[in-house]
Amino acid sequence: MRPDVETDPGSTPLEMGDKGMMLQVLALHVPGLTQILAHVIAEVRGSVNKDINGAELLYSLLNAPWLQSLLKVESILHTLINSELKVRVHHLLLSLQVYEIPKPSNEARELYALLSHPHLQGATIRRDDVTGEIYIARVIHGGLANRSGLLHAGDRLVEVNGQPVFGLEPEQIIQILTHSHGTIMFKVVPITDRPVNNQNMLYVRAMVDYNPHVDPSIPCADAGMAFRKGDILEIVDRSDTLWWQAVKLPSITACAGLIPSTSLLKRSQKELWWSQPYHPYTCVKTSGFRRSLRLCRQRRGQDFGTSQFCTLFCPTSCYSLLANPYEEVVRYQHHPEHPHRLIALLGPSGVGVNELRRRLIEINPKVYQGAVPHTTRPPKCHEGSGREYHFISREQFIEFGELRGHLYGTSVDAVKDVLASGKICVIDIEPYALESVRTAELRAYVIFIKPPTVEQMKCTRMNSHIITNCYTSRPFKDEDFQEIEDAGRNMEQHYCQFFDHVIVNDGLQAACVQLLTAVRRAQDEPQWVPTAWIRPTGQS
The missing domain is CATH 2.30.30.40 (SH3 Domains)
Known part of the structure; x- marks a missing residue:
């Protein structure tokens, strides 16, 4: 339904050409508006030529894309009003123009969806297999049907454009809607007791x-x-x-x-x-705070057996x-008076997790600190508890590996000691330790250090060395880079839901700057x- 409108059939396109702008105003619906706009454009054109103050601003407003788009829509709507053409003739053209908007808003995206699939947005239907009646199954939250307030879940659908739908399959009704043009008329019997959604x-x-x-x-x-x-x-x-x-x-x-x-x-x-x-679990090579500890962590996983390791850790x-x-x-x-959030770094072996952690601490050791590692082996003559290692029993570890009969790892107490001192604790962990650090006590912010492409790693790590499982150092090989990339991909595939932030280490300096920014956001911004x-x- 539309109100009666009065048009000016004698109106002609108005043109302003000094700077290439052309506005087409076809039969505007308000009497005299065409003439007023023509007069304004003529005045502005003269003012621009005379360099009068504000004329350039007004000119730019008249030349704004939104105004031109509005006039395009108006002209098409006016054409529809005075013709027998069906609305479907124009919806594809309009959808294309909406799609090409340089910076589309949420409303523009929704308009594009509606124009692409007319009349099919906002609700779903179902058929009662016993009675053959058609019901509104659900009304999609935020859709047109929901915002109109005219349809509700449970309403019985009787007719679509005068055609009874009793006994039809939902697919047949969708076809009726698809081939409908112009106004769509639904006849419904409202549900007696409409459900109230009072859930938070x-x-x-x-x-x-x-x-x-x-x-x-x-x-x-x-x-x-x-x-x-x-x-x-x-x-x-x-x-x-x-x-x-x-x-x-x-x-x-x-x-x-x-x-x-x-x-x-x-x-x-x-x-x-x-x-x-059944597929046996494959351990992913990851990065630890020491290469020896990293190796014994991996060995620990292999010693446990694949099935048990997957299930438990x-x-x-x-x-x-x-x-x-x-x-x-x-x-x-994060509240300023509360302890800082733990920063947990995670990444495949060789990607540079340990180096990034070390550089971050070196930048400001008064703010950043690592947790002192723990071990169950007896202290050597030159070692003191709490300096090189904390010497504790097996039960106090949150993650550990075994080397030559002794355990090495990190404990909750070591992390809590750093946080209690007012510093930001930065550690690197294995994937199986994610559950141990994502607690209300530590509130870990997990940062995944992602490897760059193999080609990039060849450029940035051509002079670097890797420590093998035999504790010998050698230059990186091409297969090492491929293993790092594969391990990173597998790790991201399995654990990405636990990542709060991802940094691609395609250069230590740039990655360190990104790490600093991420750590600051973890402490200062809502998460x-x-x-x-x-x-x-x-x-x-």
């Missing part, structure tokens, strides 16, 4: 990848939302036990998408896990994924952290 907003970190287009169980793949490990999701509707509605943060659209609920995702992951053939093992496909998170701002760190135990 829930924010989670995705611990798994999800793609709705390869999920056969999703009611509508086009309404689904894909996400990757580590993405922050805002759950806006949990009224359905199987399918939640969520928005990925930072949001580029107001419209939510369907994602599987925790229970459904657990079930799907469990079915997928049991259907996969891998936070991304199948057991952990089945338990926590989503991790509830909250926005956290997403597990809710369990903030919420008291037992509080829901």
